[in-house]
Amino acid sequence: MIYPPNAADKLGFLEIKELVRQKCLSEPARELVSKIQPQVNPEQIQKFLRQTAEFKSLLQTDDPLPIDHLYPIRPLIEKARVEGTFLLEEEFHRVLLSLRTVFALIRYFKEREGQYAHLDMLFEHLTIENAIVRSIERVIDDRGKLKENASKLLLDLSQQIQKSEQEARKRLESVFKTAQNNGWTADGNLTIRDGRLCIPILAENKRKVKGLIHDESATGQTAYIEPEEVFHLNNKVRDLEFARRREVVRILTELTDSLRPHIPLLQSYHGLLTKLDFVRAKALFAIDIEASLPEILATSEINLVNARHPLLFLNAKADGTHSIVPLNIKMDEQGRIILVSGPNAGGKSVCMKTVGLLQLMFQSGLLVPADGNSKIGIFRQVFADIGDDQSIESDLSTYSAHLSKMKHFTQFANAKTLVLIDEFGTGTDPQFGGPIAEAVLEVLNTKNVRGVITTHYSNLKVFASDTAGLENASMLFDNAAMKPLYILQIGKPGSSYALEIAQNIGLPKEVLRLAKTKIGEHQQNVESLLVNLERDKKEIYDTKAAILKREKELLTKQQEYEELRDYVDTNRRELLKQAKEEARQILKDANKLVENTIAEIKSVQADKEKTREIRSTLHQAIDKHSPVKPAVAKPISKSDVAADQDLKVGDWVRLRESGAEAQVMEIAKNKNLILALGELRTVVKPAKVEKLQGKEKKKAAKRIGSLSTGDAADFSPELDIRGMRTDDAMHQLELVLDRAVMIGYPSLKIVHGKGDGILRKFVREYLRKYSHISHFEDEHADRGGDGITYAYIK
Numbered sequence: 001m002i003y004p005p006n007a008a009d010k011l012g013f014l015e016i017k018e019l020v021r022q023k024c025l026s027e028p029a030r031e032l033v034s035k036i037q038p039q040v041n042p043e044q045i046q047k048f049l050r051q052t053a054e055f056k057s058l059l060q061t062d063d064p065l066p067i068d069h070l071y072p073i074r075p076l077i078e079k080a081r082v083e084g085t086f087l088l089e090e091e092f093h094r095v096l097l098s099l100r101t102v103f104a105l106i107r108y109f110k111e112r113e114g115q116y117a118h119l120d121m122l123f124e125h126l127t128i129e130n131a132i133v134r135s136i137e138r139v140i141d142d143r144g145k146l147k148e149n150a151s152k153l154l155l156d157l158s159q160q161i162q163k164s165e166q167e168a169r170k171r172l173e174s175v176f177k178t179a180q181n182n183g184w185t186a187d188g189n190l191t192i193r194d195g196r197l198c199i200p201i202l203a204e205n206k207r208k209v210k211g212l213i214h215d216e217s218a219t220g221q222t223a224y225i226e227p228e229e230v231f232h233l234n235n236k237v238r239d240l241e242f243a244r245r246r247e248v249v250r251i252l253t254e255l256t257d258s259l260r261p262h263i264p265l266l267q268s269y270h271g272l273l274t275k276l277d278f279v280r281a282k283a284l285f286a287i288d289i290e291a292s293l294p295e296i297l298a299t300s301e302i303n304l305v306n307a308r309h310p311l312l313f314l315n316a317k318a319d320g321t322h323s324i325v326p327l328n329i330k331m332d333e334q335g336r337i338i339l340v341s342g343p344n345a346g347g348k349s350v351c352m353k354t355v356g357l358l359q360l361m362f363q364s365g366l367l368v369p370a371d372g373n374s375k376i377g378i379f380r381q382v383f384a385d386i387g388d389d390q391s392i393e394s395d396l397s398t399y400s401a402h403l404s405k406m407k408h409f410t411q412f413a414n415a416k417t418l419v420l421i422d423e424f425g426t427g428t429d430p431q432f433g434g435p436i437a438e439a440v441l442e443v444l445n446t447k448n449v450r451g452v453i454t455t456h457y458s459n460l461k462v463f464a465s466d467t468a469g470l471e472n473a474s475m476l477f478d479n480a481a482m483k484p485l486y487i488l489q490i491g492k493p494g495s496s497y498a499l500e501i502a503q504n505i506g507l508p509k510e511v512l513r514l515a516k517t518k519i520g521e522h523q524q525n526v527e528s529l530l531v532n533l534e535r536d537k538k539e540i541y542d543t544k545a546a547i548l549k550r551e552k553e554l555l556t557k558q559q560e561y562e563e564l565r566d567y568v569d570t571n572r573r574e575l576l577k578q579a580k581e582e583a584r585q586i587l588k589d590a591n592k593l594v595e596n597t598i599a600e601i602k603s604v605q606a607d608k609e610k611t612r613e614i615r616s617t618l619h620q621a622i623d624k625h626s627p628v629k630p631a632v633a634k635p636i637s638k639s640d641v642a643a644d645q646d647l648k649v650g651d652w653v654r655l656r657e658s659g660a661e662a663q664v665m666e667i668a669k670n671k672n673l674i675l676a677l678g679e680l681r682t683v684v685k686p687a688k689v690e691k692l693q694g695k696e697k698k699k700a701a702k703r704i705g706s707l708s709t710g711d712a713a714d715f716s717p718e719l720d721i722r723g724m725r726t727d728d729a730m731h732q733l734e735l736v737l738d739r740a741v742m743i744g745y746p747s748l749k750i751v752h753g754k755g756d757g758i759l760r761k762f763v764r765e766y767l768r769k770y771s772h773i774s775h776f777e778d779e780h781a782d783r784g785g786d787g788i789t790y791a792y793i794k
Contacts, residue, residue: 001037001040001380001381002381002384003381003383003408003412004405007356007383007384007420010384010386011357011360011386011420012309012311012353013361015311016285016311016357016366019285020036020281020285021033021281023281023282023284023285024278025067025277026070026071026072026274026277028074029274029275029278029281032274032275032278033281036364036365038359038382039363039364039365040363040378040379040380042296042298045296045362045363045378047118047121049293049296049362049365050117050118050293051118051119051121051279051365052279052283052286052366053286053292054116054117054118055116055282056291056367057116058116058283059284059287062112063108065108065280066101066104066108067101067105067276068097068101068104069094069097069098069100069101070101071094071097071098072270073098073269073270074267074270076091077266077267080259081260081263084253085256087252087256088252089145089146092136092139092140092144092255095259098270098273099132099133100133102269103130103133105272105273105276106123106126106128109123122272123272126269127265129262129265132259132265132266135255135258136255139251146252150251151247151250153247154247154251157243157247161240161241161244164236164237164240167233168233168234171229171230172190172197172230173190175199175227175229175230176190176199182208183205184202184208184209185199186200186201186221186222188200188222191224193215193224196214196226197226197230198214198215198224198225198226199224199225200223201222201223201225202221202222202223203216203221203222203223206223209225209227210227211225211226211228212225212226213225282365282367285366288317289313289314290308290369291310291366291367291369292374293372294362294368294370294375295374295375296377297376298378300377300378300379300416300450301331301450302329302331302359302375302376302377302450303329303332303374303375303376304328304329304354304358304370304374305328305371305373305374306326306327306328306371307327307329307358307368307369307370307374308326308327308354308370309324309327309354309369310357310358310361310368310369312324312350325486325487327351327354327488328488329351329473329490331451331452333469334468334469335469335470335490336445336448336470337419337444337449337450337451337453337464337469337470337471338451338452338471338490339441339454339455339461339464339470339471339472339493340352340454340455340474340488340494341454341455341461341472341473341474341475341493342475342477342484343477343494346475346477346494347484347486348422348475349422349423349454351454351475351488352386352421352422352454353386353420355418355420355452356382356420358376359379359382359418360382362376379416379417379418379450380417381412381413381414381416381417381418382418382420383413383417383419384419384420385405385420385424386422387422399433402426406440409440410444413444414447414448414449415448415449417449417450418450418451419444419449419451419453420451420452420453421452423454423455423456424437424454424455424457425437425455426456430457433457434460437460438457438459441453441463445467445469445470448469461493464493465493471490472490472491472493473488473489473490473493473494474492474493474494475487475488475489475494476489476494647667647689647691648664648667649664649665649666649667650664651664652697653675653689653690653691653692654689654696655675655684655688655689656688656690657688662682662689663675663676668683671686672684672686673686673689717747717748717749718749718751719748719750721750721751721752721759722759726758726759729752729759729763730766733750733763733766736748737772737773737791737793740793741793745793746792746793747792747793748790748791749779749788749789749790751787752789754785754786760786764776764789767791773791773792773793774793776790776791777789778790
């Protein structure tokens with residue numbers, strides 16, 4: 001599927017497999033990772049991807065998996081398969097721990113039946129065979145040792161050994177004590193020689209103790225003797241130990257025989273543990289690279305959204321920068337082959353390698369670091385020409401190696417092939433390399449292949465723009481800062497920026513001038529057009545970003561408004577309800593007050609003084625429930641304005657809130673002021689302005705008066721100040737900039753010439769201080785260079 005065989009390595013796929021391999025807990029799972037290869041069966045790819053996605057979800061949202069022990073039990077199973085063999089105690093212990101892990105996992109997923117549909121497939125037809133565990137637990141304890149009561153005979157033998165050892169020890173200590181009392185012993189205590197407990201006796205006294213001499217010291221002064229009366233007891237212990245060992249072998253052989261019929265099931269358990277460990281490793285790696293499951297297409301197409309190269313992403317993550325520019329690229333029937341151009345070190349090769357590596361990961365069942373709404377199809381072949389494959393042994397030059405690959409590509413590529421070519425056509429004379437590359441590209445296009453190709457050749461860019469199925473693309477470049485932006489933009493070719501980069505590095509001007517004359521007028525025009533396209537694309541990109549930001553702010557404001565409106569509506573209903581209730585209560589109290597008043601007047605029989613007091617009390621009660629009337633502001637008359645600030649038509653004022661300066665054009669009948677701010681008109685109250693006097697008035701009249709003449713249609717975005725004195729030039733620049741900001745013009749072209757560079761220095765220092773300028777840059781070298789400055793307005 002992959003040609004040449006080392007293409008996967010050059011794309012970084014082997015590094016990806018090694019990173020997944022490091023996540024495995026068991027060696028069998030690591031072996032599975034080493035065998036990972038891209039698949040072409042859609043059902044198999046989908047199953048692997050969904051299993052990984054489900055395991056990733058499990059790790060992030062569910063309870064931890066009960067994976068305590070993952071021992072490689074397959075070698076033990078193969079050993080137990082042979083008749084007459086038996087597993088050792090520690091080997092049975094490993095099998096026991098692995099089986100406990102398997103059963104815990106089966107129960108874990110049974111409790112979540114249906115939640116992880118594709119992981120459940122791993123457990124199909126697997127049952128919990130508790131009899132195996134019980135048979136091992138009956139013989140092996142939790143420390144991995146044989147239980148003393150594994151059989152009646154074993155228990156009896158163990159007890160006899162213990163009893164005989166105690167008796168032998170007791171007899172030996174008695175002899176040792178007697179020898180010590182007689183002064184026969186050397187320095188030291190009882191010691192073991194040849195597996196037997198012995199007494200250290202001085203060489204001259206060795207004939208005084210009857211027994212077997214097992215050893216003597218290096219100097220020959222001490223003999224190690226096993227007393228005769230203890231010798232027979234130790235022999236008895238040794239015989240009992242031999243009998244016990246035979247019983248242990250019998251028990252382990254019998255247990256192995258009972259395990260042998262379950263070998264197929266044990267192999268299935270082993271397979272389950274290995275696969276779960278394998279899928280778990282893929283899921284952990286997916287979490288590390290923030291990968292997701294893309295939409296799987298039946299056709300051979302690619303639509304990557306916010307894709308990232310996984311190795312670059314991990315490096316950036318380790319450095320704490322996270323500064324990876326995402327890639328957005330689409331390959332379909334209309335744009336089958338993407339021809340990427342642009343400056344060196346601008347990200348062309350990374351773009352191509354990202355597409356290739358993510359495709360290999362996807363078809364190998366690994367989740368890819370891209371948005372979940374990305375779409376990836378399946379390719380039967382991946383052809384790649386990356387790097388220098390020259391070979392001294394095979395007598396292949398760099399270009400010959402490239403041509404060998406192109407031969408294979410043109411012969412065997414088809415509509416199900418993904419082609420990746422880096423620096424297409426290089427390695428030979430461009431006069432011939434370009435046409436040959438164009439011919440190869442035409443053949444590949446007729447075969448309906450998909451691919452990403454990087455190049456600097458202009459003839460390929462022209463061919464792609466005129467040929468259906470091919471799509472130009474470029475890596476954006478900031479020609480103001482002279483640095484790449486690593487953003488892929490499809491639709492237009494990109495400039496290599498060779499001259500600009502050379503100039504920025506500091507190549508002598510004479511060399512650059514000679515280079516321009518040798519390039520040729522046609523090629524210079526092409527490069528100039530590409531640079532202009534880059535600038536236009538950058539402006540469009542920035543404008544689009546600003547519009548999107550503004551739209552987001554408007555949506556936020558709209559949401560806040562709707563929430564406020566709902567809040568007001570809700571509270572208005574509540575307030576009306578409350579007001580009606582209070583009004584009802586007031587009316588009820590009023591009726592009661594009137595009735596009481598009438599009753600009191602009657603009771604005093606219309607006495608004038610008493611009646612007056614009762615009426616006063618009534619009025620006080622009414623006033624208590626009456627709303628307080630707001631004070632009526634005295635209207636401002638024309639005389640009042642004149643008395644306050646003596647404002648009249650033609651005066652210059654400053655708005656208190658914004659600080660903007662304006663001229664009074666008219667005083668309305670309602671005493672409001674109609675002001676002129678350049679081309680704009682506004683109405684404000686007199687209290688919101690302050691009158692300008694003296695120098696402030698003259699300065700405002702001079703600045704804004706020049707702006708008020710003419711309109712945007714008369715405005716010229718080009719200012720020529722060559723030959724002017726510095727003060728006059730700065731004055732003209734200030735006037736034109738102010739007017740450009742007022743009418744909302746996006747940019748200004750300032751022609752100041754080269755000369756000694758003094759005027760250019762003053763212009764740029766002024767632009768840096770002008771708050772409405774976002775940035776400025778030189779004109780293209782072919783159209784004036786640093787003798788012209790482009791200023792961009794916020």
